[in-house]
Amino acid sequence: MKYVDEFRSPELISKTAEEIRRLADPNRRYRLMEICGGHTHAIYRFGLGDVLPPNIELIHGPGCPVCVLPMGRIDAGLAAAARPGTIFAAFGDMMRVPGTQGSPLEHKARGMDVRIVYSPSDALKLAKANPEKQVLFFAIGFETTAPSTALTLQHAKKEGVPNFFVFCNHITINPAIRAILNSPDMRLDGFIGPGHVSTVIGCRPYEWIAKDQNKPIVVSGFEPLDLLQSIVMLLRQLRNGEAKVENQYKRVVAWEGNKVALRAMEDVFELRPHFEWRGLGSIPESALRLREKYAEWDAELQFDIPGIRVTDPEAAQCGEVLRGILKPAQCRLFGRECTPERPVGALMVSSEGSCAAYYNYEHRKTAPLTTIEAPA
Amino acid sequence: MCLAIPAKIIEISTENDNLALVDVAGVRRHVDLGLLEDDRPKPGDWVLIHVGYAMTKISEQDATEQMRILEMLGESEAAMQEVRGYGSENAERKPVT
Numbered sequence: 001m002k003y004v005d006e007f008r009s010p011e012l013i014s015k016t017a018e019e020i021r022r023l024a025d026p027n028r029r030y031r032l033m034e035i036c037g038g039h040t041h042a043i044y045r046f047g048l049g050d051v052l053p054p055n056i057e058l059i060h061g062p063g064c065p066v067c068v069l070p071m072g073r074i075d076a077g078l079a080a081a082a083r084p085g086t087i088f089a090a091f092g093d094m095m096r097v098p099g100t101q102g103s104p105l106e107h108k109a110r111g112m113d114v115r116i117v118y119s120p121s122d123a124l125k126l127a128k129a130n131p132e133k134q135v136l137f138f139a140i141g142f143e144t145t146a147p148s149t150a151l152t153l154q155h156a157k158k159e160g161v162p163n164f165f166v167f168c169n170h171i172t173i174n175p176a177i178r179a180i181l182n183s184p185d186m187r188l189d190g191f192i193g194p195g196h197v198s199t200v201i202g203c204r205p206y207e208w209i210a211k212d213q214n215k216p217i218v219v220s221g222f223e224p225l226d227l228l229q230s231i232v233m234l235l236r237q238l239r240n241g242e243a244k245v246e247n248q249y250k251r252v253v254a255w256e257g258n259k260v261a262l263r264a265m266e267d268v269f270e271l272r273p274h275f276e277w278r279g280l281g282s283i284p285e286s287a288l289r290l291r292e293k294y295a296e297w298d299a300e301l302q303f304d305i306p307g308i309r310v311t312d313p314e315a316a317q318c319g320e321v322l323r324g325i326l327k328p329a330q331c332r333l334f335g336r337e338c339t340p341e342r343p344v345g346a347l348m349v350s351s352e353g354s355c356a357a358y359y360n361y362e363h364r365k366t367a368p369l370t371t372i373e374a375p376a
Numbered sequence: 377m378c379l380a381i382p383a384k385i386i387e388i389s390t391e392n393d394n395l396a397l398v399d400v401a402g403v404r405r406h407v408d409l410g411l412l413e414d415d416r417p418k419p420g421d422w423v424l425i426h427v428g429y430a431m432t433k434i435s436e437q438d439a440t441e442q443m444r445i446l447e448m449l450g451e452s453e454a455a456m457q458e459v460r461g462y463g464s465e466n467a468e469r470k471p472v473t
Binding site for chain 1: 413424441459
């Protein structure tokens, strides 16, 4: 019970775990998907899988933008940045992601000007501070991050910054959920909805999951109690034969989302007809690109970007893990050829990828972990 | 990257009301308030920041819990590095009070 005391309401955590046991029908299996990579990481870290009765299985979803980015996009961004006088700017998470010719960090070691930025606005600052260079910002992320890129582009346009370019890899969460629900080998009973994506898009965009697919979805916070409460809410709906969108994370997520953020995204981005996802294949209208009025800042138009398509390493079974068919450790490469130190597949790269989380907390178990005791 | 970081608004720039100085566990940096135009935070308010933009206002208690989550996930050091902007922002270190 060590860690429980560090969070608020430890008694409530025990009660909630008991409530889960009470609500779960021992005669059926529950397969619940947490969509967000942050949730995946938290579930492993807090050992929440151990608190749940064995017939509740958590499937780790596609919500880690680094993990689902196909290698061809990394190759394309790095190939474009090879133009002399170019600075390649990206978030820290991108630096170790392998491309066919190596990761951004390996390109840096070979002489490319690669910079880690915390914010798209830091990349814009970099462009203003280096007017003789061209800054290519490798934009990545779901709807959590896209509004920040949008506002930064609005600033660049307003200030007329001529040497700032965005290589846009922003993706949207709902089409990925649809692709997963439509895959024939997938059986899911409900979803734990993403917390921080929902601060932007709100809860309404998930209504199709409840109405058309008849699956419950509960938008959840990141604390152990949040995640357990969300599971209780899902089990209640399933017991009552309901399928609704519910918001467990009301203290942070507004039902309507953030209208300013949505307006900024609408101004700057439009949907791409198709976008390739690692492990899930091509998904229609699942990614964003810059609108024509931002063409001057669009790296895809202003740089010579090769349309590189790289198939995932054949031996790596990222796709099956992403769709919940295999557990991370069931992949042929897991823990042998593919480790967090030397990742082959993208699920091993980011701490929010399910393979890295599984490796760090379940497989290796080097650090002493504190876990919740299941109620007697 | 996807976990937001809690920050307290210290002051809002007099020249640009979308620019705020915030404090994250003793480290200060500037963030953009442009996404909160409909619900402007004031100095003393807590916000969740993500890639340099304030995303939503939160309570002080939520801010404390969120920081604890980041610590437990082993993400707090990465978060602080991000806040310091990998050197691109001259974040000054202040003792935690």
